[in-house]
Amino acid sequence: MGTDSLGAALGRRRAKGVQAAAITAVVIVALRFVPLTSQLSAFSLLEHFAYDTYFDLRPVRQVEDYLIVAIDEASLTALGRFPWDRSIYVRLLEHLSAARVVGLDIILAESEAHDRELARAIARHGRVVLAAHRRRTAGNGAAEPSWEGYGPAPRGRLPRCPPSDEFVPPVPVLTAAAAGVGYVDIEPDTDGVYRRFRPLLVDRRGNLYPHFGSELARVATGAAAEQIAASAAAGSIAFGGRPLPLSHGAALINYAGPNGTVPRVSFARVVAGEVPPETFRDKVVLVGATAAALYDVRPAPFRRGSRVFFGVETNANIARTLLDAEPLRDARGSWLWAVYAAVVGSFVGWAIWHSREWLATFIGVGTLAVLALPTFWVGMELLHQVVPYGAIVWAVAVPMAMALYERLGVEKREIEHQFATYVSPDVLHELSRSPEMVRRGQRRVVTLLFSDIRGSTTLCEQTAPHIWIAQLNEYLSEMSDAIFDYDGYLDKFLGDGIMAVWNAFGNQPNHAELAVKAAVQMGLRLEELNRQWEQQPDRVPLRAGIGLHTGEAIVGNVGSDRRAQYTAIGDAVNVASRVESLTKEFGLPLLLSETTARQVTGQIALDEVGTAVIRGREQPLRVFRLVQPSEGVGQDVPQTEEDQRTDHRRGTAARGYR
Numbered sequence: 001m002g003t004d005s006l007g008a009a010l011g012r013r014r015a016k017g018v019q020a021a022a023i024t025a026v027v028i029v030a031l032r033f034v035p036l037t038s039q040l041s042a043f044s045l046l047e048h049f050a051y052d053t054y055f056d057l058r059p060v061r062q063v064e065d066y067l068i069v070a071i072d073e074a075s076l077t078a079l080g081r082f083p084w085d086r087s088i089y090v091r092l093l094e095h096l097s098a099a100r101v102v103g104l105d106i107i108l109a110e111s112e113a114h115d116r117e118l119a120r121a122i123a124r125h126g127r128v129v130l131a132a133h134r135r136r137t138a139g140n141g142a143a144e145p146s147w148e149g150y151g152p153a154p155r156g157r158l159p160r161c162p163p164s165d166e167f168v169p170p171v172p173v174l175t176a177a178a179a180g181v182g183y184v185d186i187e188p189d190t191d192g193v194y195r196r197f198r199p200l201l202v203d204r205r206g207n208l209y210p211h212f213g214s215e216l217a218r219v220a221t222g223a224a225a226e227q228i229a230a231s232a233a234a235g236s237i238a239f240g241g242r243p244l245p246l247s248h249g250a251a252l253i254n255y256a257g258p259n260g261t262v263p264r265v266s267f268a269r270v271v272a273g274e275v276p277p278e279t280f281r282d283k284v285v286l287v288g289a290t291a292a293a294l295y296d297v298r299p300a301p302f303r304r305g306s307r308v309f310f311g312v313e314t315n316a317n318i319a320r321t322l323l324d325a326e327p328l329r330d331a332r333g334s335w336l337w338a339v340y341a342a343v344v345g346s347f348v349g350w351a352i353w354h355s356r357e358w359l360a361t362f363i364g365v366g367t368l369a370v371l372a373l374p375t376f377w378v379g380m381e382l383l384h385q386v387v388p389y390g391a392i393v394w395a396v397a398v399p400m401a402m403a404l405y406e407r408l409g410v411e412k413r414e415i416e417h418q419f420a421t422y423v424s425p426d427v428l429h430e431l432s433r434s435p436e437m438v439r440r441g442q443r444r445v446v447t448l449l450f451s452d453i454r455g456s457t458t459l460c461e462q463t464a465p466h467i468w469i470a471q472l473n474e475y476l477s478e479m480s481d482a483i484f485d486y487d488g489y490l491d492k493f494l495g496d497g498i499m500a501v502w503n504a505f506g507n508q509p510n511h512a513e514l515a516v517k518a519a520v521q522m523g524l525r526l527e528e529l530n531r532q533w534e535q536q537p538d539r540v541p542l543r544a545g546i547g548l549h550t551g552e553a554i555v556g557n558v559g560s561d562r563r564a565q566y567t568a569i570g571d572a573v574n575v576a577s578r579v580e581s582l583t584k585e586f587g588l589p590l591l592l593s594e595t596t597a598r599q600v601t602g603q604i605a606l607d608e609v610g611t612a613v614i615r616g617r618e619q620p621l622r623v624f625r626l627v628q629p630s631e632g633v634g635q636d637v638p639q640t641e642e643d644q645r646t647d648h649r650r651g652t653a654a655r656g657y658r
Helices: 006-033 041-057 072-079 086-095 114-123 170-175 212-219 227-235 268-269 313-325 335-353 355-372 375-383 388-417 425-432 457-462 465-485 513-535 569-586 594-600 640-651
Strands: 064-073 101-107 128-136 164-168 180-183 201-203 205-208 264-266 286-287 443-451 489-494 497-502 544-559 564-569 590-593 608-614 621-626
Touching: 006 335, 006 388, 041 388, 064 072, 064 212, 064 268, 072 128, 072 268, 072 489, 086 101, 086 114, 086 180, 086 268, 101 313, 114 128, 114 170, 128 170, 128 212, 128 544, 180 205, 180 212, 201 227, 201 608, 201 640, 205 212, 205 227, 205 457, 212 227, 212 264, 212 313, 264 268, 286 313, 335 355, 355 388, 375 388, 443 465, 443 513, 465 489, 465 497, 489 564, 497 513, 513 544, 513 590, 513 594, 544 569, 564 569, 564 594, 569 590, 569 608, 569 621, 594 608, 594 621
Parallel strands: 064 264, 064 286, 101 128, 101 286, 128 180, 544 590
Antiparallel strands: 128 164, 201 205, 443 497, 443 544, 489 497, 544 564, 590 621, 608 621
């Protein structure tokens, strides 16, 4: 068997493996950053999971400057069915006069009897922000707005709402009295969780409208609308503090904590005068629903409590994000992180292929654990960035898995490639499980089989080449199958001859018995072939001699780095070849050396047929035949003229064998 050495094969596979890892990493990064595939669930689910896990595990932030006046179950019980009369809000505002800003997170779009009274209370307070909402009109365009927001939008990177949407503000008298009005609508991510908001939106007429949280921040800081619009058009929004980066016009909500983090007081207790006015001094106060019956729920990135989060809490966190929280930058579209993902993904493939097999798993998993998995937490904690986590993890994990699979199985697959046609499936399985069996040379006690076709030279000369090759291939195929049936290793074809070895790998304690059975099977198969060939005029009957010998040999890969052969070498091989040649002298198709005979004593009936002197050996070699051969196997076979000429040349070498 001629094969490439394991070292050369590993070198070629290493180069291909490193190349495949790099290509895979680049393709994954490209899929994440191409708009058409960037929202594939493989990326978004992983990124959402990391985002939510971070907020779940992060310590709760302080929010002492924010307070929610909750329309809770107790308030509904005390004040009656919701919605309430506007006069109740008048009473509420009387208790909130010390607040820095008050946001009524309640839609007041329908006129009622006490609108003017509430408008006077709103104007008297001077720092009240009201809620508007967006709705889709039946036609293609929105009606003329009764609220124009910040007016015409400046040129720049400002997001637009659909042309069919319109902003619905509170009733005009309340809108005119308020210090600000903002829409409360935000869009969830693909999994229904609210993680970002748009501080400003442009309608189809080109007017700019602020979010409810943006208006709370503007009124609280006294910032000018024009300044806010200009900064948003430039890619960030600021209210006197650090600018909040925008990505496609959206900003990430830096939540302070899960449901209940922002302090609450019951609406009913406030209007009843049970809460001291000093409680609200210089605070951002939001008034909104927390009663389950009012269904103002917006799932937030907190798995604790089944993501329950009220809309008024979301708006409080938006206001805090704009005013006090550490700005979070959405870096999921950053090409710097894309390059990082591609480089680390390529590196992990290179590292695995250039390390020892036992170390490859540690290097691959270590790279994933150190350079990929922590990137989300590092980005959030140190850089205050949300990184393209899906691209980074998959660009490292997939090449790592591919490289590990190929690297850890390369010797197994190379062995399968080299030995698949030379051993039985059972032996091949053992070799695949224990590649170290062929990695180094070793001394082993083996049983060797040599076989040869009698008179092949004459047959080859007298038969057309294509016919002789076809018949020879049929013969060698059947003989190979007989060897495989008894787990032998087909070492090589010697022209029309065969060399096979048992116990070349692993542990075959009955290797001699298996070799004898394989030899008998070869004889039976040859008889069957001869019966078939009798029906074919272009075929001739064949006879073969088989010799078996058991002894110690050196077994291993022999050859160069480019071409190697797993074989057995040593004196035992020479003796086995000599035993096969003795079949001609004794006129028998099968002979066993005394060492092989000793191995099968008590299992197979044998008869000693004589001795022979082997070159390099002092003691003559005793040879044996089967006493009760199966269907003529082991019986005497008449010699051809060519065999007789061979005996004559050897003179009296055969005398005294009996």
